[in-house]
Amino acid sequence: MSTNKIALVTGGSRGLGKNMALSLARKDIDVVLTYHSKKEEAAAVVAEIESQGRKAAALQLDASNIGSFDEFFDQVKTTLGDTFGANKFDFLVNNAGTGLYAMFAETTEAQFDDMMNIHLKGPYFLTQKALSLLNDGGRIINISSGLARFANPGSSAYASMKGAIEVLTRYQAKELGARGIAVNVVAPGAIETDFGGGRVRDNKEINDQLASATALGRVGLPDDIGPVVAFLCTEDAKWVNAQRLEASGGMFL
Numbered sequence: 001m002s003t004n005k006i007a008l009v010t011g012g013s014r015g016l017g018k019n020m021a022l023s024l025a026r027k028d029i030d031v032v033l034t035y036h037s038k039k040e041e042a043a044a045v046v047a048e049i050e051s052q053g054r055k056a057a058a059l060q061l062d063a064s065n066i067g068s069f070d071e072f073f074d075q076v077k078t079t080l081g082d083t084f085g086a087n088k089f090d091f092l093v094n095n096a097g098t099g100l101y102a103m104f105a106e107t108t109e110a111q112f113d114d115m116m117n118i119h120l121k122g123p124y125f126l127t128q129k130a131l132s133l134l135n136d137g138g139r140i141i142n143i144s145s146g147l148a149r150f151a152n153p154g155s156s157a158y159a160s161m162k163g164a165i166e167v168l169t170r171y172q173a174k175e176l177g178a179r180g181i182a183v184n185v186v187a188p189g190a191i192e193t194d195f196g197g198g199r200v201r202d203n204k205e206i207n208d209q210l211a212s213a214t215a216l217g218r219v220g221l222p223d224d225i226g227p228v229v230a231f232l233c234t235e236d237a238k239w240v241n242a243q244r245l246e247a248s249g250g251m252f253l
């Protein structure tokens with residue numbers, strides 16, 4: 001059996017999840033990452049991790065499709081055995097997600113449901129179904145957003161789900177503590193990724209406005225976030241539990 005720690009990172013093909021996967025590998029943690037549509041990008045992340053001397057595998061997952069999770073975890077089980085020589089993993093990072101920019105007055109029920117499925121109901125049941133494969137003493141990291149603390153017009157549905165995942169984090173920590181599992185939530189500020197059509201990265205006006213609202217004077221980059229998640233999976237963070245860790249450079253203070 002493998003003695004190495006293994007992380008499962010959802011949405012590890014691009015953006016923050018990719019950086020989390022690479023940052024975990026730099027901490028000598030092996031990684032199973034998931035992708036939704038970008039199989040080749042995911043394969044490239046696997047290759048990069050392998051080139052760092054760690055093991056990695058990529059699996060397809062629709063993190064909003066709860067009905068697919070049993071089959072997904074069957075694949076995880078097989079992959080753990082085949083690629084890692086393990087039957088369980090240690091860290092679950094609920095990162096996969098999509099954005100929505102719609103004013104409260106105009107948000108449709110379908111948009112609300114999309115946000116709920118990907119950012120709340122998905123992680124809720126994915127984590128529930130992961131429990132039997134997660135080692136005692138493991139870690140769960142949920143991903144929220146600065147928008148759960150401060151309000152920017154147009155993010156009411158998205159941010160409501162992120163707020164809920166912060167509450168869920170505390171309940172999970174309370175109930176899973178008996179197994180030595182700590183649960184924390186990382187809340188990134190605005191980061192330059194493809195998220196929301198890449199608007200933080202590609203729209204200069206938005207980028208400038210967010211940078212000016214940030215104490216450190218710029219928007220974030222994926223490498224501002226991945227190492228925070230990796231840190232929470234190390235022994236150095238062993239006593240950190242049920243916490244919201246905002247990594248935003250100090251937005252809207």
Ligand code: NDP
Nearest residue numbers: 011013015016035036037038062063096097191193194195
């Ligand atoms: P990106 O758009 O760059 O990447 C999204 C990732 O999620 C991709 O790996 C994508 O897979 C995957 N994904 C998308 N839809 C699904 C789905 N239905 N099921 C499974 N996986 C899916 O986003 P970020 O990296 O920026 O965002 C990652 C997380 O960080 C999200 O939870 C987001 O809410 C949060 N966040 C982001 C901020 C930002 O400013 N960027 C700020 C605060 C929080 P594929 O590549 O295969 O399509």
